Amino acid sequence: MSDSPKRPRIVRNDYRALHPPKQGDWRPSLAVSVVVPAYGAQDKLDLTLAALAAQSYPSDLMEVVVVDDNSAPPLRLPELRPEHTRLVATTAESWGSAHAVNTGVAHADGQVVLRLDADMVAFGDHVEAQMRWHHAADYLAVLGHKRFVAWEPGAMTPEQVHEKVRCGEAAALFAVEDSRPHWIERTIADTDGLTVHHPSNFRVFIGATGSVHRDFWKTAGGLDTELRLGSDTEFAYRLSQAGAVFVPETASSAWHLGFPQMQEREREGRLQRVPHIAQRVPLHGMRRTAPPRAWRVPLVDIVIDVKDATVADVDACVAPVLGGPDGDARITLVTGRGPAPHDRESILAGEGAQLRLIEEQYAAEARVRVAAQAPDPDPAVPYRLLLPKPVPLRPKSIGKLLAATERVDAGLVLADLPGGPPARFERTAAFARARHITGGGGLDQVVAGIWGATRYEGLAADEAEGTAFAPPPASPARRFARRFLNARQRARLREMLRK
Numbered sequence: 237m238s239d240s241p242k243r244p245r246i247v248r249n250d251y252r253a254l255h256p257p258k259q260g261d262w263r264p265s266l267a268v269s270v271v272v273p274a275y276g277a278q279d280k281l282d283l284t285l286a287a288l289a290a291q292s293y294p295s296d297l298m299e300v301v302v303v304d305d306n307s308a309p310p311l312r313l314p315e316l317r318p319e320h321t322r323l324v325a326t327t328a329e330s331w332g333s334a335h336a337v338n339t340g341v342a343h344a345d346g347q348v349v350l351r352l353d354a355d356m357v358a359f360g361d362h363v364e365a366q367m368r369w370h371h372a373a374d375y376l377a378v379l380g381h382k383r384f385v386a387w388e389p390g391a392m393t394p395e396q397v398h399e400k401v402r403c404g405e406a407a408a409l410f411a412v413e414d415s416r417p418h419w420i421e422r423t424i425a426d427t428d429g430l431t432v433h434h435p436s437n438f439r440v441f442i443g444a445t446g447s448v449h450r451d452f453w454k455t456a457g458g459l460d461t462e463l464r465l466g467s468d469t470e471f472a473y474r475l476s477q478a479g480a481v482f483v484p485e486t487a488s489s490a491w492h493l494g495f496p497q498m499q500e501r502e503r504e505g506r507l508q509r510v511p512h513i514a515q516r517v518p519l520h521g522m523r524r525t526a527p528p529r530a531w532r533v534p535l536v537d538i539v540i541d542v543k544d545a546t547v548a549d550v551d552a553c554v555a556p557v558l559g560g561p562d563g564d565a566r567i568t569l570v571t572g573r574g575p576a577p578h579d580r581e582s583i584l585a586g587e588g589a590q591l592r593l594i595e596e597q598y599a600a601e602a603r604v605r606v607a608a609q610a611p612d613p614d615p616a617v618p619y620r621l622l623l624p625k626p627v628p629l630r631p632k633s634i635g636k637l638l639a640a641t642e643r644v645d646a647g648l649v650l651a652d653l654p655g656g657p658p659a660r661f662e663r664t665a666a667f668a669r670a671r672h673i674t675g676g677g678g679l680d681q682v683v684a685g686i687w688g689a690t691r692y693e694g695l696a697a698d699e700a701e702g703t704a705f706a707p708p709p710a711s712p713a714r715r716f717a718r719r720f721l722n723a724r725q726r727a728r729l730r731e732m733l734r735k
Contacts, residue, residue: 242374243673245686248433248645251376251483256368259361259487260292267297268367268447269344270318273336274354275305278312279389280493281354285317286394287490288352290401293363295319301343302354305336316394333443334459334467341453350447356382357397357491358445359406365488366447375452375672377438377472377480380445380490383415387493410491418444424484433645435519435618437482441472445490448475455672456480460516466509473517477615479669518564518618528563530602533616535564536634540623541610543572547593552700553626558603560631566617567604569594574608597704613664622660627653627696637661640692647687648680651695659695663687 246253270288274281281302288300299320304311306326313323324343326336341349348370350363358380366378392409400406420440424430430437448456456474459467476482514523518535538557542550550569557565576588576595583592598604613620619638638661641649647666651659666687670679673686683689700706710718717726 242372244373245673245682246373246481246669247686249437249481250431250433251369251373251481252431254369254372256372259364259368262368262371264294264297264364264367264371266348266367266370267299267346268293268348268350268363268370269341269346269450270298270300270350270352270363271337271340271344272300272302272352272354273305273333273340274302274307274311275336276307276311277355280387281311282314282316282394283357283392283397283493284352284354285314285321286398287357287359287401287406288363289316289318290360290398291318291358291363292361293367297346298363299344299346301340303336303340303343305333306331314394316398330461332461332464332467334463334471335461338458338461341450341458344450347450348447349450349453350380351443351445352380352490353444353492355387355493356445357401357406357409357493359488359490360401360404362445362488362490365485366445369483369485370447370449373481374449375478375480375669376448376483377441377475378447378483378485379420379441380447381484381486381488382444382490382492383410383412383417384492384495385410385415386495406491407489415491416495430482430484435476435642436521438472438476438480439469439520440484441475441482442468443496444492448480452478452480463512463516466513469509469513469520470516473519474616477618477665477668479665479672516616523564528561531564533614534566534603535617536562536566536619536621536638537611537614537617538565538567538621538623538634539610540567540569540626541572542569542594542626545594545626546590547597548700548703548705549626550594551597551703551705552628553623554598554604555703556629556631556697557634558601562632562634563603565603565634568611569598569604569606570610571606571608575606613662613667615664615668618664620660620662620664622662624653624657624659627659628698628700629695630697633695633697637692637695640690644690645688646690647683648689649692650689651692653696658691661692 300318302323304323304325306328313321324339326339337351350366362380366380369376369378400409423440427434456478459471463470510522513520515532518533540553554567571591576591595606637651641661647663649661651661653659666683667679670682674682
């Protein structure tokens, strides 16, 4: 079933439902902008452009935008280059790969953006192999294949590279046995070409070579220029949140000239990336081992309607989340009204008394905010829980709900609550894709079709416990000491137990 030729309904990440054209036997219609961020290494750039000048994709549908990221001396365009090639220089105020790529995309005219590093020698059908997928659907993130090789300057000329690529002999430029694969190939193999969905499949869409529709690029928001390292990983995460389907294209390949810095200095690179990526990517593995805390992007947005609730009701719902292992959350308490009045008459008359207590209870808690209306879904947060009323929760209620969701890979979970409508647990990526496909209504039905929907019991606890208003019961030993020992004796007992 399809709502348009470019928006078929793909289940999770199983792109095998698509039927892209066969290479060499089709007529392309989409224009592509190959964006090449570059810093120094003029000799490698010359080879990259020589290979691009020999691509099988129609030259009138392909442009190349080379972005010079403040190189000294400045880069130049060689004679041997694609017909439609431009050189753009970044400003001195900013630097880095993310800024360079964003600059190139801002100057791009093509309907599809293909990012290609300036040290890549692409096979002759490299661009065509990726582009055929984009003619089948407009929300794909297509990953090009590559292998790393040792590189010595002057080992070959641009003319030699161009001739080999033009004749379909790019594979013979280097010996495969002397090359290295990228680590992402293990992930691709482990997930049957990414067709087995996993929330962290986005991790493979990093650097070197990959393409997306330009409109979808803008929907995801482009690269984060605050990140000097790891910006491609964070951008891939936001693509997944926007509903992207990740496709590894292995029919063609490319040579990466030299081994990446992150392979040669893996430990140092990891230490540099961890704080930045962990703050922004809740689904990255490094986040799972960290204790609960407030993060820039939380794992779950919890929105609770509290307009008819008491502060004790609210705390029974909120306290177990903040104090337990599910603390990687942001909680919005929706009051349905503005801030409670604090003038003399209102205080004495009791108007808004519960709201005043709720505001005071969480005034210093950064993970809780009080709002008159429910906020729009945050596209960066992976999951959203909508509670129609506060209900008592257990310290692991949200974690169990999340685990149940992942077991069946659901896009929507309706969690039964006592005496009222169910709570909704939504996967952001599923609803973002549903909106992209349909443009609006009937999202629950679409999500059920492309990702799955299920019901869940056991979110709410039988009664509140462990809150400021319902403290946990004292242990038998503590009750015994309180009953039979005075304060001095209890103090002496505590001192003896500490020894």
